[in-house]
Amino acid sequence: MVIDDRLFLPRERLDDFIASLANGGRRVVGPTLDDGAIVMADIERADDLPAGWTLESAPGRVALSRLPDGLGSRRAFQYPVTGDGIKQITFPSRVDSLTVETTPEGGTAVRVVAQAEAEPVAILGARACDLAALAVHDRVLIEGPATDPDYASRRKDLLVIGVECAVAGSTCFCATMGTGPEVTTGADLVLSELDDGFVVRSTTVAGERLVTGLGLTPAKPEVVSQADGQVAATRAAMGEGAIPDRARELLLANLEHPRWDAIAERCVSCANCTLVCPTCFCTGQVVRSGMDGRASTSVRTWDSCFTEGFAQVAGGNFRSRPRDRYRQWLTHKFGTWWDQFGTSGCVGCGRCIAWCPVGIDVRQELTALANSSVPLPDTLPAAQSVERSRAAGAAAHAPVGPDTIQLDFVEATVTEVRPETADTTTLRLTTTDPGLLRGLPGQFVMVAVPAFAIPPISISRFHPDGLELTIRSAGAATSFLTRLRPGATLGLRGPLGRPWPLHDAEGRDVVIVGGGIGLAPLRPVIDAIIRDRDRFADVRLYIGARTPRDRLFVEEIDALAIRDDLIVRVTVDRAGPEWLGRVGIVTQLFSSVVGTGADATAFICGPERMMGATADTLGDLGIPPEHMWLTLERRMECGVGLCGHCQMGSRFVCRDGPVFSVAELGSKLQIEGL
Amino acid sequence: MDVGVRAAVAIPGHGPAPRRPRIGVVKFASCDGCQLTILDLEDDLLEIAERFEIVEFAEATSRRSSGPFDVLLVEGSISTPEQVVEIARLRAEARRLVVIGACATAGGIQALRTAAEHEAFREAVYPVPAYVDSLATAHPVADYVQVDAELRGCPIDPRQLLELLTSLSVGRRPQLPDQAVCLECKRRGIPCVVVVDGQPCLGPVTRTGCGAICPAFRRGCYGCFGPREAANTAGLVAAFGAARPGVDQLGMSAVDIGRLFAGFTGAAPAFRSVTVSLGGRPPMPLRPTLASPPETLVDGPPAWGPVDASPAHPTESED
Amino acid sequence: MRNVNRAGGEATAQGDRASYSEIPIFASMPPGPRDRLADVVTRLEFEPGVTFMNEGEVTASLAVVVRGRVGLRMRVPERGGVTILTLEAGDIVGWSAIVAPYRATTSATTLEATELAIVDAETLRSLLADDCELAAALLPQILDTVVKRLAATRVQLLDLFQGSEINAW
């Protein structure tokens, strides 16, 4: 850092400075006083800033007070972080993300909406932690396989004026997290506020252009050193070591620690911590439609892992207990975030502490865990180190989905409707989209019709001119889909997700186990194996259904059963006397028939409990975990790894799965509420 | 599988256009505010009237029907023996029965009276106890009949009502999330009144849907949408009871905390249990507590009296 | 040897020690006990549709499916006979033959042409009482069958394939 580069902005010229930010029609957003707090809002002049005010924060408390009289009493940034930071500007709580409409011709048009009003924004007063969080958001929302178009468009022309904190709150711990108080990233200009003005440092071309226009004079050396001393004092006031070392390892090793129950007694799962957190990015889609149902808009809305609906799927809820929700938040934030994004999810801003209505302090909770932790394994990479963690992540947890994911939807037309059971229907669709036709067994599509939520549906067969979807009526959207007629149109996003690794089965015995609707995503696997039968050794197909009437693809399976190069076994959970086939759970079929375990590859799909039992039994029979593949069901709102709903451990089920090997999942299948 | 009640909309390939759903609106013990919310959907009211056949809505139309209904919206709590019979009859006439508002979903504030108070009250007050027939306490509709959906709130939220009607019209599930008020509060960027002012707020344990109105007006939520799922009332009570440095209003007494929960949805089990354990529900007087008791009974049709100025009238205040 | 052909099957072999080695339950027993057990076993063949054990009645014998399939059924007044499990080669049927009060918890019906290896219940019980070595070898295997059926029943109780709320509300 070259001292000569720094300029001085006298306080009297703050209005000019703000006016220069507004040049070119920019909206200027900065801290203002409102309803007892300092929040980020539109500002026009220096008077809009909370000059003379400061904030004191403690767990569950943010108190506004007057600065003492004196030279510093006109300061406008003499407080630590504002209540809402800059997240509402770059990642608003509600934005339109998709429109789905029935066209006059009867088609279905889906449009991905970027920022509706692309007005440029200048942010005045972003703090180091805010900007570290912005960098995290960039990684999550832009640098992944899929890019959030709204975020990218807001981010593109953002002009950011950072301010280095002259005071630290009792809840601040950016020094521990290595994100502040010095502003090192994300700002075009950095200000340090002194009593009579600001030391200004430009860090980008845009920032340089701004200060050049203002004709500022260089800051005197004593002024510069005063500014440096101020931020150093802030750092010293915070101290380091606010949270234990190796937080990631600590959390992952203590998933069943009794402390989670203790937290759950205090935590009211209000979700405030997640919504004030500058890096939390989970969103849900709220569908808005007119009463005619011909057009709808999906509104991307802040969601939280503390809500019941967050982990809700058709069959139930993965995290019904509040303790599971708190654990999910903390282990993701400080732990698996490293695996997914190569960084901590925490930037040390302390908002989750200050704005917790019951005053839970994550620093205390992590320390308590550390004080009574199980011994941490030495082999895991240390937390805090991006590089080391990333290297470890690459070995064990590298995402294996596609490198880039398109968000667009394409149109497909229903040409045939085949009822399979009382509640399940297969739709034959045609489409001309080459991307869709290139889909692989195990992949899925997001299916859009106006006025309904957009569910993920596995592809149950590929055709040269289209594909099939087998849909069980489990909710309103799927129920609507099962009642479509030939001629109806749909919007499809996909194919998405990691396919079944058929190459892993080549030359080996193949065991395919499908339970209930789980047979649908396995059908393309069976198709592929039949097509290239000689590339596989013995092939066995085990199918479970609730009752004989709930069997899927009955004629097809019967036809397979009479082939002499396949073994097909079907069992049902219960049946009347007219059923002469097998009754019992699917694992009971294995005992007498699987003999060649170590040489077999298994593909398993069904309810999670059934897959767990199947994997256990097949494992006992000798099939290695790295050759057992299964698909996980989690709530998916976007299907492309942006909404966060299907996050599980270090993965997004939609993007890194839904197909995983048992080896990859390890013991996670067994832990309740993960 | 038949889902929802489809309104008259024909989309190619999406099946034939069905008839208009028959909708009814009825009330039991209540303030009429929830059904008024229907009339407050000014921008959509005429379209609603086109998409639905309104066959019963005494507040708005002279046309009457006893059913059958595709959708019946029910306001108010069940408070008299006649109402118990009536709700059972209506249930049989309704394909979908949707209860609207805190009275219908939780009994309303009138449900705070207890059976003992009610009996004592009847015996103490009524010369002829049969004269006024009311149940020991007011009940939510679901105490008597199966309920298909509910709109919470005192009153219900117009956006949620529109969402319900829209979802009925297009045949989807209404999006009525069971989350804390806090989510909406934070989405709106409202500074938390507990944190900023030390005001008690039931937002963390109350279901969202109102749009976080009270915090937006810088006061604590008073729970009119009732308990959310997994409401950790004990955690909140502990936090309100604990005095925090610099936060004057917290460090509340048990009774004051209990009274917070004894509001418009105070009879909902999750809230009632707090009041029962902490106290705070003001006791219902066993005898009338009127500031000025009523005069004696009169009989016969009234007739207009003289309108000329009468010197007999008192014109000056006594105090 | 007693005639255990009460169920209507046709006896094919009796006490043929060598022929039991391919049946898992025998195969895993030490030779001594296995032979002593084989001495009291009768092999019977059944037509499809023969019910050889009746729910609630005293269990006449313990059997091992040698070939074919057997359905275990329970009576449900509104639904008639409900098949709750089907058994295949190697599976044990009639464990109630050694557990007081020796009453069958299900009925057993052949679903196709089926061969069973059968031991008379009373004979087996006295054998187990007298021959500790045989009991130690056989009982864990019967227990294993009961345990697996219990575990499977629990999984079925979860009704994993059941649709969730199909009604849109």
Add this chain to the structure above:
Amino acid sequence: MGHGGDLRFQVENLTRVEGEGSLHLRVRDGVVEEAHLEIFEAPRYFEALVVGRTPDEVIDIVARICGICPVAYQMSAVHAFESLFEVEVHPQVAALRRLLYCGEWIESHALHVYLLHAPDFLGYPSAVELARDHRDLVAGGLRLKKAGNQLLSILGGRPIHPVSVKVGGFSRMPRRSELVALRPSLEEALELALATVEVTAGLDTPSFDRVPRLVSMKHPTEYPLNHGRIVSSDGVDLALSDWGRAFQEVQVPWSNALQARAKDGYPYLLGPSARISLAGDQLHPIAREALARSGALESIRTNPYRSIVARAVELVHATAEALDIVDAYERPARPATPVTPRSGVAAWATEAPRGLLFHRYVVGEDGKVAAATIVPPTSQNQAAIEADLAAFAPRILDLPIGEATHRLEQLIRSYDPCISCATHFLDLRVDRSP
């Protein structure tokens, strides 16, 4: 007499009124023997429910008596407590409370005029059917109503049971910009209200003239809302806290709700017609002018069916005054004045859309309410309605029974009775024990 000696008119469920009631009229040989407005709305015990509560809690609770006029209950309660606690509120607080009340008047009157009452005059069962033939008329009425609801929402968060009123002021007062944003809709509402006067004044009404005793509040410089004195056409002139010196509550056997009568036992009439007749000189100039143009001043007083014109005139007043208040608004530094509670009797009345609403509370040493009396306008108007039914019945005896019944129901609707309000007290007051 076209009919036999004994005639009964019966409407088991009154429609297009707030709450549940029925009409029973028995005429023998041309003489009205019974004229009953029966109320069977279930009781909710509000006067008991407020006992043990703090004044601010009472303000929230009494709002729940009525979903149509919750602000009225809040206003009577808050002013009662402030008078006991001797709180001086900021002038802008007083202005915004009038504005809040204007919002409720607009919402309530527009609801009644367009959705409940107008279909009677134009021969439709409801506004929905009316809208099929006169869509613009109904749509305009809905926009007018919406303007009122928007005011309520900006000031109190929602139109029904707003949340911001507290002793000493408001929990939050809006920024000036928030109020100014309402100007366009209020300006349109004023135009719509003026048109409403014209339309309603031109409606064909049954001829029925009588001279009722009228009661309303009156203030020397403002149209009566939150302040003034209680006056009557026969010379009553009392402080707002002294309602009980001229009026009394009585019990009738056919109704679950108490009625109120003047001390001499005669009925009296509250509401828009009474206010315009007694305090019309304080109407906003634009409203005064509209009233004069309509030529309806005299008939508003004498013909109950003309109350629809009175409501229209008050719609003009409320929208015009709302615009004035918005224009003069500056956000005060603090939304509320600090309050020191004290024990004693808190009594006040304000003008609800349907007329004078009287509250009286006994506040104990612990700062909580120990006893309460709430006298809503519809309770007070019940006797007036019955008197009118009795007086009007002889004129329609020759009409077919259906038509006659409809006329009687229409007559009841012209009072805009709010049965939910009237009823919520009823069984609490049935005290015939010594």
